[in-house]
Amino acid sequence: MDTSEETSQSEYILRPMNCELNQLSMPDGSAMLMQGNTAVIAGIYGPVEAKPQKMIYDKASIEVSYSPIKGPTKVDDRMTEMYIKETCEAAIIVTFHPASAICINVQELEDSGGMLGCTINAACLALINAGIPMKFTFAAVNCMIQEDNEDIILDPDSIQLQEAKAEFTFAFDSMDKNVICCYTTGCFTETEFLKAMDRCKQASQYVFDFYRNLVKKYANVI
Amino acid sequence: MDSQYKIxxxxxxxxxxxxxxxRPDGRQFLSFRSISVNISSITHADSSAIFKIGNTTIVCGIxxxxxxxxAESPEYGYIVPNIELPPLCSPKFRPGPPSDQAQVVVKLIENILRNSAAIDLKDLCVFKGKLVWVLYCDLMCINYDGSIIDACIGALTATLNTLTLPETLYNIETGSVSVNYTKRLKFPIKALPVSVSFAIFNDQLLIADPTDDEESLCLGRLTIVMNEDKICCIHKPGGIPISQDLFLRSLTKCKKRAELIRSLIDAAVSTIKQEHLNE
Structure with missing residues (x-):
């Protein structure tokens, strides 16, 4: 009985997460996040004055730049940028800062699976660190379905991903745990999708708890 | 008065x-615009199609x-999709290098083709390690009025479905290539992915097949791509958080719509076959 409970507990556990805030001195907020061996660093400038061509008169424009570890930014990275941009846009109260810009810069440090999820989480932590007003925080969780036994594995690393039939990345909001963003690769059925979403939703609580503990540690003055 | 109010x-x-x-165009929330497919309209391309969803028009040529x-994949051919969003199709676009949106759409199309396993790249191999086919799939937007991914996937699958490749022989001893243009072989397609887009507004309001106006004012976008019975892509880049219930509703709606589009493409392809038989 005990062992079954233990496994059901550890089913929701993700790879160990480590984060350091205020790693960079120039940005208004920064976060270096490690999920297992996947590591990124995110820095936020904002709200700053927007360039005339990118200015939106009634809300803040969000600019995201994602730099991979090697080589220049490619077409693949535009997709990552779009996901980060639209997910952050959903959370930030953009109408608070009309005609200004919030620049989110993410640098990949090491990729060992679950890169998109890690960048989204790092962006969220950097936004918290920068003190940008948000409607809710968000947490991304990665999972995959195994090729042979159709098991769902949460937060797989790059070795496990080689045996993946399908891979999912979900981002949830902290209030109702609804889905903000959803990225999939591979072929899957509706039930598999819903099951994966459910598992990730439960696991997202772990990420939110991590955020809370981290902020408690850094914001001891408050 | 109505048009002034709108502006x-x-x-x-x-x-x-x-x-x-x-909706402003008179549709119900979950009803779709009409589609039209025209196949083999460009004679100089190996195969082509024009796909229209309402006003949105995409021309595809391969x-x-x-x-x-x-060297690392000696028996695989390539498929190179590319989309052009010229200023002609919408005032949103400027002339110059491909915009971020065009790049994201291309990447998405590439992902969908790979995930749906519609094409086995081994079928493009003429001689292992020496000669393979490269398919340049050029998509051109003529009129941009929302649901661009649906139209692109529709045009691309219709085009791929009618693709024929000339019989090619590679002589290993002399290294010479002989292409027999008179004898063309049908290129096998393994699956027919169909994409359906939705827009999400306040209070979890789901709208199917949004127009450009609706798309630019919506709070979230969702695209689902389905094979016969499997889902091969769910693309929601961000925007307003949505519940599981909304996913279920959009999935059931998507299934019905996918059947219709598939039968339409099949019908268009079969007319081509008929013409060939009559000749």
């Missing part, structure tokens, strides 16, 4: 319509060329 106050114009349970394969 001065686009957000309120749309919201007033939605409050009355109707050009096949012979090339040497990559």
């Amino acid at each position: 001065i106050h686009p957000v309120k114009y749309l919201q007033d319509h939605l409050a009355q349970d109707v 050009k096949a060329e012979l090339a040497a394969p990559k």
